[in-house]
Amino acid sequence: MNYAESLHYLEELNTFGVRLGLARMEELCARLGNPERAYAVIHIAGTNGKGSVTQMMDAVFHAAGIRSGRYLSPHLISYTERMSVDGHDIPEARFAELLTRVRSAADEMVAAGHEHPTQFEALTALAFLYFAEEQVEVAVIETGLGGLLDSTNVVEPILTIITNVAMDHADRCGGTLAGIAEHKAGIIKEGVPVITAATGEPLEIIERRAEELGADVFVCGEDFSAQLFFPNGGGQRVAFHSVVCREPEPFELALAGVYQAENAALVIMAAKLLEREDARVTEKAVRVALRSVRHPARFEILSYEGVPVVVDGAHNPAGMRALRAGLDRYFTDAPRVFLLGILKDKDIDGMLAALLRTGDQVVTVRPNSERAAAADVVAGIAAGMGLDTRACGDAETALSEAAARARAGNALLVAAGSLYLVGGIRALLTAGR
Incomplete structure (x- = not known):
């Protein structure tokens, strides 16, 4: 072959x-x-x-x-x-x-x-x-x-x-x-x-x-x-x-x-x-x-069109708690826009509860996996927490939307939820480098 x-x-x-x-x-x-x-x-x-x-x-x-x-x-x-x-x-x-x-x-x-x-x-x-x-x-x-x-x-x-x-x-x-x-x-x-x-x-x-x-x-x-x-x-x-x-x-x-x-x-x-x-x-x-040592997509700090970005493969409640602790330590006062995609067999409610704060914005997209949860499902849970959310149909649109929100609010962009998502997002962030 x-x-x-x-x-x-x-x-x-x-x-x-x-x-x-x-x-x-x-x-x-x-x-x-x-x-x-x-x-x-x-x-x-x-x-x-x-x-x-x-x-x-x-x-x-x-x-x-x-x-x-x-x-x-x-x-x-x-x-x-x-x-x-x-x-x-x-x-x-x-x-x-x-x-x-x-x-x-x-x-x-x-x-x-x-x-x-x-x-x-x-x-x-x-x-x-x-x-x-x-x-x-x-x-x-x-x-x-x-x-x-x-x-x-x-x-x-x-x-x-x-x-x-x-x-x-x-x-x-x-x-x-x-x-x-x-x-x-x-x-x-x-x-x-x-x-x-x-x-x-x-x-x-x-x-x-x-x-x-x-x-x-x-x-x-x-x-x-x-x-x-x-x-x-x-x-x-x-x-x-x-x-x-x-x-x-x-x-x-x-x-x-x-x-x-x-x-x-x-x-x-x-x-x-x-x-x-x-x-x-x-x-x-x-x-x-x-x-x-380098380990891509593990609290990896990048930049995209002038917007600071953290890419992290956190994909369960414990991982989300660790991500939240890192964000609180490294980016204490920055507003946050999250680009999230999660698998449907995960504890989505528990993950979002561990990660999100009042005032955070959330953009969702379906990860590249047969096990993926629909973007509107994850967005619906975040909206139920009182957060401003939008579900997108593809990764490029989701990244564009999240970056625009982060730029408008002078915020940090955080991509997380599944390695099946952040790999593709990272490729878009680093394209042409």
């Missing part, structure tokens, strides 16, 4: 939907020679923050001179964004070549009487194969959904990170916070250290599972912590505190957002553990990584 044909094939795989379980993935990997066993793995799960932590960890390895792969989802614009080696996304031709091989293995599976792999399983297998053939030393692998039955959970990691646990994907992960925590804890492996920022009942579940498997647990807020502060000279720094290792000087942090301090703390703690086994993972490498 060429790249265009590979995209068509991936669309065909969408007909299989989301089907949790590891049997298909184990069979597919076996037929490809188990490429996931060719390198060390850092496995990362969590409701929010796992993408940022994945990018930060990959940046640490790159700064340390360790050849690394990185796998995350979903993408913003192109499938090739999901997998990279040494900071470079997979080329389209290589993507198509490897997906052709994955397709052949999948066809063999079906011919032998097995279920057909899903789209996410095919993409995950492609990433595993790419990393093996590129001879990476370590791969940083983000789960797709949950953990226990997620396609990535065929790996045997050297370190597990569970960022946090909040209500999201409850319909597929047990329906309760405890059920979601059980799924996240499902990536814990026997004797493999766990780092987490989970709290309350989810933390108890994670700790119980780790104890059953003889895995040490390092808890943010107990064993280590971080505080974000803003020096007079500008920028932002993270002060890292720990009861299990020496406290370093504060770290410069490139990624904006109050929540990134906690994410950085998880990465710093991970580096402290990895340093015991690999002297290349130094404090200097962590410093270089944290001050240079």
